[in-house]
Amino acid sequence: MGIPALAEALMAILDALGIRKAVLVGNSMGCPVALEVAHAAPERVHRLVLVSPAGGAQNRPLSRALGQLVLDGLRESPRMLPVAVPDYVRFGPLNGLRLFRELTLFPSLERLVRAPTPTLAVLGRRDPLMPSPSRVREVARQSAQLVVVAIVDQAAHAVNFSHPLELAATVEAWLDDKLGSDAALPKGVQLFQVHGEDAEG
Numbered sequence: 001m002g003i004p005a006l007a008e009a010l011m012a013i014l015d016a017l018g019i020r021k022a023v024l025v026g027n028s029m030g031c032p033v034a035l036e037v038a039h040a041a042p043e044r045v046h047r048l049v050l051v052s053p054a055g056g057a058q059n060r061p062l063s064r065a066l067g068q069l070v071l072d073g074l075r076e077s078p079r080m081l082p083v084a085v086p087d088y089v090r091f092g093p094l095n096g097l098r099l100f101r102e103l104t105l106f107p108s109l110e111r112l113v114r115a116p117t118p119t120l121a122v123l124g125r126r127d128p129l130m131p132s133p134s135r136v137r138e139v140a141r142q143s144a145q146l147v148v149v150a151i152v153d154q155a156a157h158a159v160n161f162s163h164p165l166e167l168a169a170t171v172e173a174w175l176d177d178k179l180g181s182d183a184a185l186p187k188g189v190q191l192f193q194v195h196g197e198d199a200e201g
Contacts, residue, residue: 003106006036010024010034011040011041014044021044021045022045023048026048028053028054028157031052031054032111034048035115039114042116042117045117047119047175049171051122052122052127052159053108053109054103056106056108056109058109060104062101066100068129069129076161077162080158109131109139112139120148120170122150124152124163125153125155127155128157150170150191150192151192152166152167153188166187170186173185179191
């Protein structure tokens, strides 16, 4: 099952739950899936949150992406191993490799530029799967939509595991339209762009 099929499955789940419009939060591989839904059915997506939206030229060829994945493993907390490894084993190495290749081929940042709904991207500054902050800033500037890019200083790829409180507080502040205020910004989180203007950081 590829990314378009996963997006269709997600929309089917929303239908089954009777959810007409939702805030979609994607993490890593979930980011391309959420972006696919937003592009295919923008009327179904109120807002879009992309956490560690890897994919695209930064992660190609596949051998480069695998090296980045290994480097990220060295940067993550050892506490994540008993959580992540059983999931990878159950999913199967071949399935995991095939889906990871799909991720590398998906131009996440370029699709973000054309996202048809307000979007928050949360990135770890130490994430080897992501392009440089200057490239992220460049892509964000090209967006015609309201795009906010938040950087968690000490995080690598698994922001949701290593910095859950900072992530939750950032998402909550953005959904409440308070992320631009210093009081709402969690410690260790910096903004690259808010309302079309570069922030400090």
